[in-house]
Amino acid sequence: MQTRCRTLLRIVLSLLVAACLGETADAQPKIRMKMELVSIRNRSAGPVPIRVRLEYNEPQFLEGSLELHVHDEIGFGDNSTKILTLRRDNIVLAGQDYEFILMMPPMNPPETRNWSINAWFVTEDGRIPLSFRPQRMTPPEPFELLVTSFMERGMVMCSASADPANQPASPNRRFLESALSLDNYNPNFTKPVTAEEAVKTTEDRRDQKQTGKSIVFFASQWEAKSLPDDPLAYCAFDGVLLSDEGLAQLNSIQLEGLKTWIRAGGSLCVIPDGRLQPLHLEFLRTTCKQALGAESDLTLDSEGKLLLIHDSEAPVLKAHFGLGRVVLLPLVDDLSARLSEPAALGQVVAFLWKVRSTSPIWDGKNWSTVSGLDILRQQFPNLQEDESGVYISYADYIQRSQAMGSVQGPSTIKGDRIYFDKSTVETAGTQDDLYPAADNGMAQLESTLLPVDVEMVPTSVIALILVGYVLAIGPVDYFVLGWLKMRKYTWVAFPLVTLVFTLLTIGIANLYMGSEDSGGYLQITDIDETNTPVRQSRFETVFAGKSAEQTKAHRLGFYVQATDQTPPDDFMYGNRSGQASVDAPLEISGTFPQNYQSMQTLAQWSPVTFRSFTLTPEAVELPAIDWNDAGLVSTPEGRIRLGNALRELSAQSQVTYAACVLHGGAGVIDNITGSYFQAPTGQFDRVFYYSYMDRESLLHRSLSQVACVGRNGRGIFSLVSQIAPEGAPLLEDLSVADASDPTQKVLVIARIDGNRIEMFRKRYFFERPL
Numbered sequence: 001m002q003t004r005c006r007t008l009l010r011i012v013l014s015l016l017v018a019a020c021l022g023e024t025a026d027a028q029p030k031i032r033m034k035m036e037l038v039s040i041r042n043r044s045a046g047p048v049p050i051r052v053r054l055e056y057n058e059p060q061f062l063e064g065s066l067e068l069h070v071h072d073e074i075g076f077g078d079n080s081t082k083i084l085t086l087r088r089d090n091i092v093l094a095g096q097d098y099e100f101i102l103m104m105p106p107m108n109p110p111e112t113r114n115w116s117i118n119a120w121f122v123t124e125d126g127r128i129p130l131s132f133r134p135q136r137m138t139p140p141e142p143f144e145l146l147v148t149s150f151m152e153r154g155m156v157m158c159s160a161s162a163d164p165a166n167q168p169a170s171p172n173r174r175f176l177e178s179a180l181s182l183d184n185y186n187p188n189f190t191k192p193v194t195a196e197e198a199v200k201t202t203e204d205r206r207d208q209k210q211t212g213k214s215i216v217f218f219a220s221q222w223e224a225k226s227l228p229d230d231p232l233a234y235c236a237f238d239g240v241l242l243s244d245e246g247l248a249q250l251n252s253i254q255l256e257g258l259k260t261w262i263r264a265g266g267s268l269c270v271i272p273d274g275r276l277q278p279l280h281l282e283f284l285r286t287t288c289k290q291a292l293g294a295e296s297d298l299t300l301d302s303e304g305k306l307l308l309i310h311d312s313e314a315p316v317l318k319a320h321f322g323l324g325r326v327v328l329l330p331l332v333d334d335l336s337a338r339l340s341e342p343a344a345l346g347q348v349v350a351f352l353w354k355v356r357s358t359s360p361i362w363d364g365k366n367w368s369t370v371s372g373l374d375i376l377r378q379q380f381p382n383l384q385e386d387e388s389g390v391y392i393s394y395a396d397y398i399q400r401s402q403a404m405g406s407v408q409g410p411s412t413i414k415g416d417r418i419y420f421d422k423s424t425v426e427t428a429g430t431q432d433d434l435y436p437a438a439d440n441g442m443a444q445l446e447s448t449l450l451p452v453d454v455e456m457v458p459t460s461v462i463a464l465i466l467v468g469y470v471l472a473i474g475p476v477d478y479f480v481l482g483w484l485k486m487r488k489y490t491w492v493a494f495p496l497v498t499l500v501f502t503l504l505t506i507g508i509a510n511l512y513m514g515s516e517d518s519g520g521y522l523q524i525t526d527i528d529e530t531n532t533p534v535r536q537s538r539f540e541t542v543f544a545g546k547s548a549e550q551t552k553a554h555r556l557g558f559y560v561q562a563t564d565q566t567p568p569d570d571f572m573y574g575n576r577s578g579q580a581s582v583d584a585p586l587e588i589s590g591t592f593p594q595n596y597q598s599m600q601t602l603a604q605w606s607p608v609t610f611r612s613f614t615l616t617p618e619a620v621e622l623p624a625i626d627w628n629d630a631g632l633v634s635t636p637e638g639r640i641r642l643g644n645a646l647r648e649l650s651a652q653s654q655v656t657y658a659a660c661v662l663h664g665g666a667g668v669i670d671n672i673t674g675s676y677f678q679a680p681t682g683q684f685d686r687v688f689y690y691s692y693m694d695r696e697s698l699l700h701r702s703l704s705q706v707a708c709v710g711r712n713g714r715g716i717f718s719l720v721s722q723i724a725p726e727g728a729p730l731l732e733d734l735s736v737a738d739a740s741d742p743t744q745k746v747l748v749i750a751r752i753d754g755n756r757i758e759m760f761r762k763r764y765f766f767e768r769p770l
Contacts, residue, residue: 031056031093031121033066033130035143038101039220039236042147044154045436045728047236047558047593048104050145054121056093064123065089065589070104071116074144083107087122087589103233103592105560106728109436113149116142153434153716154216155182158237160224161244162274172271172335173243179336179345180241180269181217182353182719187366188213212433224249231260231615232558232593238724239267239352245274247283248304255283262287263322263528264535264615265725265733267352271329275304287326291319306331314338318351322528323535323722323736323763327352354722356713357741367719376420391419437715438730442562444705446609449520449541449755457509465508469501519543519607520755522706525620526736527762531627535725536617537734541609544602551599557614558727559598561586613727622760623649623657623749630764633661633745646749655753662707662737662746707748707759709734736761742769 032055042048056062066088073081088102118140119130131140148154159177161169169177178184220237224246234240240258242250247270250258262268272284281300285292292298297309308315314330316339327348332338339345342364350361361367376383380392394416412419473494481487519541528534539562542550552559590596602608625645631638639661646657709731716723721738737744743766751758 029056029058029060029062029128031062031128031130032134033119033121033143035117035119035145037145037147039156039218041154041156041216041218041220043156043236043238043726044109044148044152045106045730045732046156046726047106047232048145048147049233049236050102050104052100052102054091054093054098056098057095059095061095062093062121062123064091064093064121064128066091066102067120067122067127069118071118071142072110072112072114073116074112074114081116082585083110084585085587086592087587088592089590091121101228103236105558105586105588105592106235106726107560108563108729109150109152110147111150113147115145115147117145118142148216151212151435152216153212153214153436155218155238156236157217157219157239157241158222158227158234159219159241159243160222160227160246160249161242162224162246162249164221164223164244167244170244172332173241175336176241176243176269176271176329177219179339180239180349180352181215182349182355182361182367183215183217185346185349185361185366186214187368212435215434227254227258229253229257230556230594231257231264232556232727234258234261234266235558235724235726237266239269241269243271243273247272247280248274248276250280252279255279259283259287259321260534260615261725262324262326263532264526265323265722265736267325267327267354267724269327269329269348269352271331271335272306273331276300276306277304281306284328287321288317288319288328290321291317291326291328316344316348318347320765323526324724325352325354354720354738356717356719356721357738359719388414389419389421391417394418434716434719436728436730436732438563442609442731445522445539446541446607449522449539449609449757450543450607461508465501465505469497472497472501520757522757522759524706524734524759524761525617525622527622527627527760531622531762533617533620533622535615536613536620537727538612539609540612541607542602543607544604547604548602549599550602551597553597554593554612555595556593556616557612558593559586559588559610559612560727560729561600562609562611563729611727611729613725615725623751625649625749627762630766633663633747633764634766655751658703658750658752660707660748662739662748663742663744703750703757703759706731706734707746707761713739737763743767 034053034055036051038049038051052066054066068084068086068088069082070084070086071078071081072083084105084107086102086104088100091098119142121128121130129140132143133141157177157180159173161167161173219241224242227250228234234257258266258268268287270284272280278300281298284306285298288298295311299307299309301307308317308330314332316330317326317328319326319328329335329348330338339348343362344364346361346364349355350359355361355367359367376390380396382396383390383392385391389412391414394413397418412421477490477493477497481490481493521538521540523536523538525533525536544550584601587599588596589599600608600610623646625642626632629638629641632642633639642659646659650657716732717735721740722735723733726733737746745764745766747762747764749760751760
């Protein structure tokens with residue numbers, strides 16, 4: 001009887017324990033998450049919008065944060081593959097689904113073509129793991145996002161219309177979503193693509209693709225009413241297409257955000273159909289002002305239809321607006337017929353995507369790469385060729401060297417002629433790989449912005465410490481301990497002496513490498529034709545004397561860790577990742593990019609450079625010159641005036657002002673004051689050269705390299721002159737002008753105060769080449 005009672009008691013206790021455990025397990029709220037890219041494809045190196053839906057069906061309110069750990073990995077990642085921690089704060093779940101768009105910051109394209117994301121919902125009571133498969137929670141399965149890899153050039157066009165989900169696309173919209181692809185003019189295809197053939201999608205010719213030599217183009221479908229208000233959100237796109245009454249759906253805040261993005265370098269194509277309002281008319285008048293001129297105008301009839309007062313019938317308006325482009329297409333039933341001539345369609349495509357002025361795309365033909373000979377001709381207009389090779393005169397070489405600071409290196413001198421060897425001519429040419437690539441200027445820039453008082457421990461000091469250590473553990477130890485008759489304590493003295501010299505070495509290293517200054521910055525501000533700052537990039541190098549955590553607050557901008565290498569470069573040197581290897585991944589919390597905080601764990605003596613990027617610069621103090629005077633860049637008298645004005649500003653402010661004019665190619669730099677700007681030598685510069693340069697040379701090189709981004713005609717810049725703003729760790733979106741267009745000049749002014757540098761750039765257009 002007692003045995004039965006004990007057995008029954010054990011069963012009852014087991015049931016009670018199981019019930020308690022079940023109640024504890026059920027006490028944690030049940031949350032499910034779904035995550036997907038807003039677009040099927042994403043833009044290379046740009047910010048990535050992600051649609052997130054949190055499913056929560058319990059009656060009580062739940063407040064917390066969504067925390068994501070992003071890994072460049074397939075499947076389960078670890079700390080070695082983590083590239084970002086992103087936390088979205090102030091989420092309140094109230095018994096129903098919570099859906100929002102989460103913006104991922106611009107990052108280096110992944111190696112694996114995949115992001116693996118571990119997710120938690122964090123509350124005051126703890127962390128609730130979220131799994132891609134809710135039935136598999138031990139461990140939670142990460143979410144997978146397919147993204148554009150580092151070996152692809154991804155271009156995304158936002159195609160916004162009134163109701164893409166329920167209304168079929170019009171023939172004009174379908175035509176443009178395919179015809180506006182640059183890859184239609186890829187010479188790797190078997191034949192040129194005409195307007196009729198352009199309706200084929202890029203996927204239909206996938207077998208003709210070559211890795212790194214094609215452009216993955218995708219038209220992302222958006223409902224116009226859901227387009228973002230924040231101009232930074234448009235950095236996820238290379239361009240925007242408004243059709244099928246898309247423009248008519250936009251409100252004033254959306255139009256202002258779109259206008260800000262275009263002014264900073266974006267591209268917009270518009271079919272102005274639908275019932276437009278005065279605010280839409282004003283938007284078009286403002287953005288198309290440059291193309292309208294004095295004798296043309298836009299107006300609305302009584303039904304809100306756009307009317308164009310122009311000499312031509314159904315013209316295509318192509319307008320520069322700030323650093324960006326706007327194409328206004330006519331209201332016709334069949335755009336494919338209106339643009340049936342290859343040159344007509346080619347001009348629309350080339351203008352919209354800022355294709356180089358010398359490209360055959362303008363004539364509706366396939367693009368071609370720029371030869372090394374063409375590159376050299378940009379640097380040396382008087383370049384000649386005979387049976388011995390390509391040469392210039394000695395006098396011309398000296399003249400160009402003085403103007404440019406440095407040039408591609410010749411190899412043979414015969415009389416008064418200097419011949420370029422064959423390898424120089426060939427390697428000067430364009431790389432036809434179109435994937436995202438880092439710029440050599442980043443490595444130079446980081447070295448330039450290091451604290452002024454930081455220096456390597458001199459070799460003489462290292463040698464003195466080493467000699468002292470050898471003497472201490474050798475003769476001194478032997479004779480001193482022998483004289484004291486304590487030689488048996490040698491094995492005690494040896495580690496003590498080693499410890500003393502170790503501490504001495506650390507102290508001396510801290511003395512030389514430590515600094516009260518954490519580093520400098522280069523701030524680049526681009527201004528438009530009205531002298532309004534339209535975008536700003538700030539590169540700030542942080543050098544920590546000891547391991548530390550850096551926390552900063554940000555608003556209305558991107559903040560990312562810059563890099564001087566992309567994965568293809570790293571693979572050449574046996575490294576696996578293009579991200580920094582010694583610094584922990586960036587952590588972002590708040591509402592990115594509107595209002596958030598960043599936290600970075602910095603390694604000792606490891607400089608790291610961050611890029612801040614905004615489309616709404618604040619409190620910008622432009623150098624006090626007449627920016628409206630185009631003669632400052634076009635005439636000798638104007639340049640003299642500019643030089644005198646800058647020297648006067650330098651004397652008044654006790655900081656250095658330097659200026660140059662960029663025109664006619666990668667190497668054409670006319671210095672206005674001093675020789676601060678030198679023509680970058682492109683791919684002949686390698687990172688390991690920089691440590692042997694003095695700080696002044698590094699300053700000159702880094703300023704020149706940054707000022708000339710995109711002017712060398714290599715990679716993607718063999719095809720286009722600019723790309724839309726993206727704020728990425730790379731420098732590709734810094735280009736502001738077409739180096740192949742002789743009617744464009746860029747004025748660059750630098751304000752230099754030690755390792756704190758501000759650069760201001762303005763592009764000028766002229767009616768004829770100067």
